[in-house]
């Protein structure tokens with residue numbers, strides 16, 4: 001549904017006298033039909049500029065893209081007809097009602113009056129706007145407003161929808177409601193490209209993500225793939241004093257254990273830990289839930305009885321950290 005190669009954009013500053021800002025330095029992305037694809041990155045990473053280029057609102061300086069089956073540079077009008085775009089702040093006016101906005105938006109896409117009114121009614125129902133949609137937009141909560149923005153973005157039934165940070169500033173329940181609506185659009189066959197700087201949103205909502213930093217894609221894949229690439233799963237074992245050498249001896253040769261490390265404690269296994277904390281033996285495995293029972297069997301056969309066993313799964317924050325050298329600032 002989207003294929004980009006080397007898409008880039010710089011902005012002139014101080015009327016062309018300052019150093020140009022390289023907002024996007026060469027973005028390569030592939031978004032398949034029917035997926036929710038997340039562009040994850042910190043503020044200023046180039047997410048908005050990327051979305052605006054793909055939605056024909058900003059002209060790229062270089063690179064190629066095919067969007068919704070049309071060439072971005074050669075056929076921008078075709079791209080525009082096939083897509084929907086919801087900007088970060090949304091676009092509703094305070095004095096008009098959601099229903100009026102929906103009818104107006106449909107009319108702007110050339111839809112006849114009766115059909116526009118019918119579609120507005122359907123959208124009110126589908127996005128749960130019935131309770132408030134005949135009041136002026138200025139009286140809505142942030143979450144209600146975002147649902148109206150979504151409804152406006154798809155009133156012309158595009159096959160591809162761009163959402164720029166759709167849940168920024170919303171409280172968790174409103175965020176969950178917006179995610180529900182986005183999932184419903186996917187279930188109806190729509191492809192959704194969403195930009196976000198929330199790790200939880202990228203992880204929980206998106207089928208695949210591209211991590212963007214300083215105008216480049218630094219990682220692309222499903223959230224699970226990306227987390228696995230970084231570390232696989234980890235299992236933490238807290239052992240009785242003196243048990244560690246025997247545990248390491250039986251665990252290291254196992255082919256499904258890719259690494260064994262000691263975390264915490266003073267490293268000396270003499271029953272006299274320097275900081276009072278028993279060391280944790282951390283094992284790296286491909287799939288912790290299936291490795292766990294085997295692990296316990298091997299330890300039991302060796303006469304080792306762990307005090308504590310815990311599953312540790314890497315997060316997207318670990319991925320971001322590994323690829324960029326710093327954690328993602330989510331404020």
Ligand SMILES: Nc1ncnc2c1ncn2[C@@H]1O[C@H](COP(=O)(O)OP(=O)(O)OP(=O)(O)O)[C@@H](O)[C@H]1O
Pocket residue numbers: 011012013021022023024041042043044045046047048049050197
């Ligand atoms: N019109 C413009 N003129 C000059 N610089 C710009 C312009 N638009 C964006 N930039 C700069 O380009 C860089 C990327 O901005 P962009 O808005 O694409 O990032 P973003 O990842 O969407 O961040 P945010 O989440 O804060 O919107 C930033 O350094 C920004 O200041």
